[in-house]
Amino acid sequence: MQRTLVIGLGTMGSVHTKAFYEMPDAELVGVVDRNLEKRQQFSERYETNEYETFQEALTKLNERIDVVSICLPTDEHPEYVKQAADAGIHVICEKPIARTPELARELIDYCKEKKVQLFVGHVVRFFQEYVEAKQVIDSGAIGKINVVRTRRGGAFPQVPSDWYSDYSRSGGLVLDTIIHDFDFLRWCFGNVTRVYAKSIAGAKGVNEKKRDYASVTLRFASGVIAHVEGTWAHRQFSTAFEFSGTDGVIDYDSQKQKAVITEIHQTEGSGAGVAVPESPLQLSPYDRELRHFISCIETGSEPVVTAEDAYEAVVISHAALASIADGEVVEITAEGVKSS
Structure with missing residues (x-):
């Protein structure tokens, strides 16, 4: 069972939140968004915790996060990927992995150095x-x-x-x-x-x-x-x-x-x-993708789409x-x- 946290509750964040809530091999432990009303709505709908910042979630959940889904604008990916890697948390990041090839390479190397897995949502x-x-x-x-x-x-x-x-x-x-x-x-x-x-x-x-x-x-x-x-x-x-x-x-x-x-x-x-x-298909492509990523974490198997592909x-x-x-x-x- 992988304990998951979703950061960013826009279109893709909504998809990730619902998928993890319904997934048998995952537990949705929280959602993060700057918008108070939105995160409270998600917290009530999906019976989970809500936080204004990632750092607040890290502090209050006290290492109860295995995987973080980053569903934020592209230019914000590097900051949050690195924060998650620093905390030893596996990362699912929406595409594109980063705004430039140089930043993308930096994030891949950073996650390898921190020994966390990095998955990118090329759905x-x-x-x-x-x-x-x-x-x-x-x-x-x-x-x-x-x-x-x-x-x-x-x-x-x-x-x-x-x-x-x-x-x-x-x-x-x-x-x-x-x-x-x-x-x-x-x-x-x-x-x-x-x-x-x-x-x-x-x-x-x-x-x-x-x-x-x-x-x-x-x-x-x-x-x-x-x-x-x-x-x-x-x-x-x-x-x-x-x-x-x-x-x-x-x-x-x-x-x-x-x-x-x-x-x-x-x-x-x-x-x-x-x-x-x-x-x-009974499951949407997004559900299939996220379940695949969770399975890869559980089994250590190679994902269909790797960080290098991204x-x-x-x-x-x-x-x-x-x-x-x-x-x-x-x-x-x-x-x-x-x-x-």
Whole structure:
């Protein structure tokens, strides 16, 4: 049984709190938020303790915390990850792990030094549509994949503090939203070597109308080319992907269908392609992710998404941001990111 504390009661903090409250292998020992009314509401609803600060929770719970979930704005992650590590508490941190690759590396090394585990919430790896697509890719059913297209986004995120509109804090659309696709595609195809990107907001990250639309082209060491689109310019959130292989296509669009369609090219005269629907799940992807992280702590097993994976996703995101800023192709090498 892992005793859990949630810091930050915004959208993701709400998800984490509910998940831990209902989880058989976790005990929700408290919630932390600066807003008194909000934390009291959560305390009553989920029958737990409420605290204004992390330090207050540490003092009053007296070492009764095994895991802390950090659900705060991106720029606040380093402070709280280090505080938890100093207290010997395992960390679940919402993505992105940090605002820059340098900070991300620092946090990973810090947690290793303090001998605590660090998990990062790249939840797309737990969405059934994406899990199913990777299984088909790995099976070789659609042959060698050469071209990929993904899309993700909707309206500009609205939160009381409006921190998303501060590019120095959030990293904008690229670092906050389509980093999900960067991580998923790297999971499928390995390391990225070249990045070229354009966006509406340009180097400022967020324009005056709080809208952005970005297009990022990734070249992988494996030879795959991926076209990644992200938007904060539409009203409704949606995701989509298409994987084109030599023997078939995997296609999904949340606005058009509720199943992943796999079309296998048949020999002439053998009939149409085969549609493979997804299976409905009782648990949400967020529940599955958090239960997986808790299981990894209990068993010492390797997580589906590692802290190193989270670091690489930030590296790809920053390569895209650098390309948007200077209009050049950016190369990712073992030595780091550089413009061509």
